[in-house]
Amino acid sequence: MLRRTISACLGALSLVLASQVSAGVSLNSTRIIFNGSDKEASITVRNGGQQALIQSWIDNADATDTPAPFAVTPPLARILANEQQLLRLLYEGSGMPTDRESVVWLNVQEIPQAVHGQNTLQLAVRQRIKVFFRPTGLAGDARLAPEELQWKLELRGGKSVLKVRNPSRYHVSMADVTLGSANSSEVAVDSTMVAPGEEKEFSVKQPASSSGVELKFSSINDYGAQVPYAAKLSAGNSVGATATRSNRDS
Structure with a gap:
């Protein structure tokens, strides 16, 4: 009974705090x-x-x-x-x-x-x-940077690794990076950002020897909108992704 009462109180407190935060700054x-x-x-x-x-x-x-x-x-x-x-x-x-x-x-x-004379949680x-x-005069176009990313699925130490390299001069923020094939689908990473010149790696379950693995991700543009991209990966080859919806007007 006590446990149920505590759980109910915590739930009510969460709702109160959530409403205060959403209604604040x-x-x-x-x-x-x-x-x-x-x-x-x-x-x-x-x-x-x-x-x-x-x-x-x-x-x-x-x-x-x-x-x-x-x-x-x-x-x-x-x-x-x-x-x-x-x-x-x-x-x-x-x-x-x-x-x-x-x-x-x-x-x-x-x-x-400050709230005086009351027991409150702040x-x-x-x-x-x-x-x-x-910087002024920076080469390239930030809108096209996601297309410049180089993706590669390879085998290392008996495990599959998804690699991404950013050769552009702009950061690329992404959400919902997924790999899919006829047999399986998985989320490689929920969200990440790849800096200019940076290379990142993610451990995945998708067999590196698979052909025709579909890569999907959403790039977050200057306005905070998500633009979907897709690419077909083949073992050992670096490929770029293509926008499945234009981000020029997002």
Whole structure:
């Protein structure tokens, strides 16, 4: 009886917290593209709940202590209920690679208001999104970068390995990378991002000797939309994927 009561209370608490988070602070985008030709980029923070205080900052994607050459203004802001706040991202003008796209992270944290005389559980909710810095004059096209990925299914140490290499100068974010054949289908990885020049490997069950293995994945474009891609893999050969729906208008 006690166990059922505790479970019911935890379930109710989860629903309350979920409703509070969904009704609170939110961002109007899942990513920011910062073009090197621009002096700044911006994002809107909306407050659908009670008056809130937010703190914002940028850090490096590698989680090092080295500060990123960016600033957010205002770093601290109070947003009234059902109002919004524009955050401006400023680049120092140097410190980022000029031959490829780079990624830093924007953090927006809601600071809970103090509640006096009550026993309450307060949560500091932090949202973290990627900021893609694109230098001026960068070769290639970010929209076509997913097609430049080179995929290969090979056998190593008696196990099948799916390899992907990104020869482009842009990051490629993907979701639902799957392999399928007449006999089986599997998810190689739920989500991943391949940096410029990076190569990644995933252990899979699909036999590397199989021919005609179908690869499918969704690439996430600059607007946060998912664009499906597909390719036919054959043992030991590197191939590129083709969009099954255009991402130019997504």
